[in-house]
Amino acid sequence: GDSVTQTEGLVTLTEGLPVMLNCTYQTIYSNPFLFWYVHYLNESPRLLLKSSTDNKRTEHQGFHATLHKSSSSFHLQKSSAQLSDSALYYCALSDVNNNAGAKLTFGGGTRLTVRP
Amino acid sequence: ETAVFQTPNYHVTQVGNEVSFNCKQTLGHDTMYWYKQDSKKLLKIMFSYNNKQLIVNETVPRRFSPQSSDKAHLNLRIKSVEPEDSAVYLCASSLGLGGPNYAEQFFGPGTRLTVL
Known part of the structure; x- marks a missing residue:
């Protein structure tokens, strides 16, 4: 079946340092659709980034990610971490062609903590 | 403000009891989902409905049953809860x-x- 693997557990950074959260996936879909969701404490998870286009960078709120089908990766990056980036980040996978979004397979989540 | 609403926020019960959770969306969407987020923050799809029709039914215990009266509502009933249902x-x-x-x-x- 499909699976998504993320940087495990907890990532702690000092404010101002770059952020990189890894995401790799395995799927039988010929056209995978990758997402990053962010879950802030006491809020609902919400979409941060999405992409189904190979080798095209997508950006939102200072974060960016590029889907690389050759390496089955969709790593989340930011040039400079802010305190407000502290949250739980999920990478997720779906299929563009087969009822896109009907089923999201999530990675295990990575908790990012940014310290002053 | 349009959104996805859930009730109750919290529920404490004993093993063997039946519980029901409600979900309503005012976004005019056709598709709704139930996910389980466990104590390790793993997020897994349980069910999804499109226009009141069940389209995804993952391998969950039979004591879980979704109920959809219209496309804006998707409830979840759990008959005879078990400790591992805490989530x-x-x-x-x-x-x-x-x-x-x-x-x-x-x-x-x-x-x-x-x-x-």
């Missing part, structure tokens, strides 16, 4: 099935279930 149950919705523009899911705040 946060997240409801979500999306525009519908189709291409990438339909795939973004909007989440509710979750219902935290504790089974004693």
Whole structure:
């Protein structure tokens, strides 16, 4: 079946340092659709980034990610971490062609903590 | 403000009892979902409905049953709860099935279930 693997557990950074959260996936879909969701404490998870286009960078709120089908990766990056980036980040996978979004397979989540 | 609403926020019950959780979305979406977020923050799809029709039914115990009266409502009933059912149950919705523009899911705040 499909699976998504993320940087495990907890990532702690000092404010101002770059952020990189890894995401790799395995799927039988010929056209995978990758997402990053962010879950802030006491809020609902919400979409941060999405992409189904190979080798095209997508950006939102200072974060960016590029889907690389050759390496089955969709790593989340930011040039400079802010305190407000502290949250739980999920990478997720779906299929563009087969009822896109009907089923999201999530990675295990990575908790990012940014310290002053 | 339109959103995904869930009730109750919290529920504490004893093993063997029956519980029901409600979810309503005012976004005009066609597709709704139930996810389980366990104590390790793993997020897994349980069910999804499109226009009141069940389209995804993952391998969950038979004591879990979704109920959809219309496309704006998707409830979850658990008959005879077990300790391992303790988790946060997240409801979500999306525009519908189709291409990438339909795939973004909007989440509710979750219902935290504790089974004693």
